[in-house]
Amino acid sequence: MDTLIQFAYVVSAGLFIFGLKMLGSPATARRGNMVSSIGMLIAVVVALLDQGIVDYTYIVGGIIAGGIVGGSAARLVKMTSMPEMVALFNGFGGMASLLVGWAALSPMASTFTMITIVLSILIGGLTFTGSLIAYGKLSEVIDGKPVMFAGQQIVNSLIVLGVIGSAFMFVQNPTDPTYLYIVVGLALLFGIMAVIPIGGADMPVVISLLNSYSGLAACAAGFAINNNILIVAGSLVGASGIILTQIMCKAMNRSLSNVLFSGFGSAGGGGEKIEGEVKPISVEDAYYVLEAATTVAVIPGYGMAVAQAQHVVKELQLELESNGCEVVYGIHPVAGRMPGHMNVLLAEADVPYDLLLEMDEINPRMETVDVAIVIGANDVVNPAAREVESSPIYGMPVINVDMARTVFVLKRSMASGFAGIDNPLFFKDNTRMLFGDAKESIGGLVKEFG
């Protein structure tokens, strides 16, 4: 029986691998997700055949309760709230790994097992609270700004030392629960401390990293209970999360440690004062410019998500296209609050994904674009990243909208972006500011066309 279970795990590991592979291409992604879910189903069903199980009450109860909660949350969540949803699911996975590690504790455990139990508690715990803080910041339950205080580094170093010390003592004395409680407490605290100094604009990195941790926690739990499938699936997730994290860091030209520890955005600019005048434009005048345009590039940012403007953007695209204009979208890798955030929103509005160009594709053709429409994006189109050496974002690859013939910036008011940095784009000769709610402004443009 046990051999049969183990072979079934091999099958589901294969399905996970195959599913992830299929997730890599838009044409097969949906089937890939299904393949992977079948792998999960097989793994769970054979796990239920385990002869050690004598009482199914809690298992069935837990699966039904969790299934209903997860299922309804997945169905009801708005696409704009996707980042916080992913963060929350992540946190639950981490907590589950913490509990599994804890429950696997036994006086007979070897030192190796003890170490893996401690690891699953640590990683699981910090994934849990870290994800909750990320959830809070993303859903704006708590302030998205970096939280910094004097001596923060020292406090954090003390926590890390405390974790190492108490973990060591716990492995030495597995029967004494005091050390266990300290490890659990410090792991939870560390998750909070690790995420509070990170600003909203850096959330794509944090979410990817927490995603990776939730996999590594499952992996550690797999070691703790000697289960192959946990190790395989957990490390696949861990590796994929690390890759996404790297892609996000590269897109901002910053190292992971800079993102995690620098409290980016709390310094409040620091670059030279920008001289110049902002030139506002009315919806009507913007319409005349757009009517004469033959190529338009739309560059969305987090503001599009906040204004829920993706559907009117699609309407504007249709109007422009029927006017003989070519419309493309330029998507910066870290636009929004999670990797691929803009792509999901535009997909919701039925924008075909082949119109969404990555930064490297859109930049070379920017000079041929008649109008670049920036919707609620700021830092990812900030020319200071190229021109102002003293700017905190200097060196970050950006979408060069200022190279287009005309730039429309849709903005609520003249507040600085999430990273708190002045944007010289607003003062350029070819830039026109279209102030107001993005959804209403674009809706107005659509009306002018109609």
Next chain:
Amino acid sequence: MVPAEVFLTFILMLSIFLGFELINKVPATLHTPLMSGANAISGITLVGAVSLAGTGQQDLANWLGAGAVALASINVVGGYLVTDRMLAMFKKKEG
């Protein structure tokens, strides 16, 4: 006989390399579904949790296991469904 720890570590190493290879070339459009799909897979802890929740002993480990089952189920069911919902929206230009 090679100890189990060695086998498990061996599996770990190979899976991490495999994970890197699998994800390396994913287009940016799919980053969110990929992340949320991978997130659902990390709910695999459920498999470990069920055996701990079903021991029939009313002890701490049993309760911890039951909690883990519930949380991991949220992760698995929610993760797969939300990923599917997202992927259903991705369409190529017609014609």
